[in-house]
Amino acid sequence: MGRLVPAVTRALDILELFLEGDGTLSAPDIVRRLRLPRTTVHELVGTLTARSYLVPVPGKAGHYRLGVRAYQLGSRYAEQLDLAAEGQQVARSVAETCEETVHVAILEDTDVIYVAKVDSTQAVRMVSAAGRRLPAHCTAVGKMLLASLPAEELAARMPDDAELRAMTSNSITDPATLREELARIAERGFAVEESESNPDVSCVAAPVRDRSGRVVAALSISVPLIRWSEERRAELAELARRGAVRLSERLGHRGLR
The missing domain is CATH 3.30.450.40 (GAF domain)
Structure with a gap:
């Protein structure tokens, strides 16, 4: 196995947090759970949101849930x-x-x-x-x-x-x-x-x-x-x-x- 890319690992760590609890998290929640710098979390969450892996939760400012791209990947896996x-x-x-x-x-x-x-x-x-x-x-x-x-x-x-x-x-x-x-x-x-x-x-x-x-x-x-x-x-x-x-x-x- 080659060297793991830290930014990708952190992004996946963020996504996997949404498998627990009620499936909604805020940026401060992620900072606290993963013990990452606040700026790093905001950049990663922003990127994941831009690519539709995360979406804002309506009516809950600053909170996110998994987006349609995560669902599409899971559905493709299930099909196989x-x-x-x-x-x-x-x-x-x-x-x-x-x-x-x-x-x-x-x-x-x-x-x-x-x-x-x-x-x-x-x-x-x-x-x-x-x-x-x-x-x-x-x-x-x-x-x-x-x-x-x-x-x-x-x-x-x-x-x-x-x-x-x-x-x-x-x-x-x-x-x-x-x-x-x-x-x-x-x-x-x-x-x-x-x-x-x-x-x-x-x-x-x-x-x-x-x-x-x-x-x-x-x-x-x-x-x-x-x-x-x-x-x-x-x-x-x-x-x-x-x-x-x-x-x-x-x-x-x-x-x-």
Whole structure:
């Protein structure tokens, strides 16, 4: 990497301040936060305003917010994002940490489709493939995605008389029982599947959000029963959550870690 240009670095530092709080700042606020000379801040703010990266806030003299050019850059970045490619990179990082199989999946009607997958390095591991489709109610990723739906949309996809196919003896086949499980998932923020799609495998999953905050995918970690325990479940749930947060950030979401 070449030498960083101080003026550019300071200008970017100013722009990044607007990602916090209510998104409005005055020049004195910036001086205080970045500990820069007042004249430097006024020159940089003036330049950023002239180029439409900042705009004055109507009715608040001396205050600024992000301008249309910042929005245009963010929109262009979002257009270039590829959930599968971004998911594969994050899944690889998570898998390297836990040495288990990691998936990223999306919801399509009442099924999940795996769009990214990294295999475990363990001798005993889950066998699956990207592109595979499974009933959502039988998987941790699927239950996480169903739990994230608005109530009316969930009711449309899973009505009271829905026939829920069993993949194992542990699969949930009663819609009322499923809704109770989804309510618990929504409250705690992650999903667990214990031998519901594969009798020899359990999983944990966490939600992945796009820049609008909408849940668009879920990231899961799958573990053979021989390595599953309450302690391992808690450990992997936190790891899945952190991985889902990283993927969400790569998709433009500004949630809390």
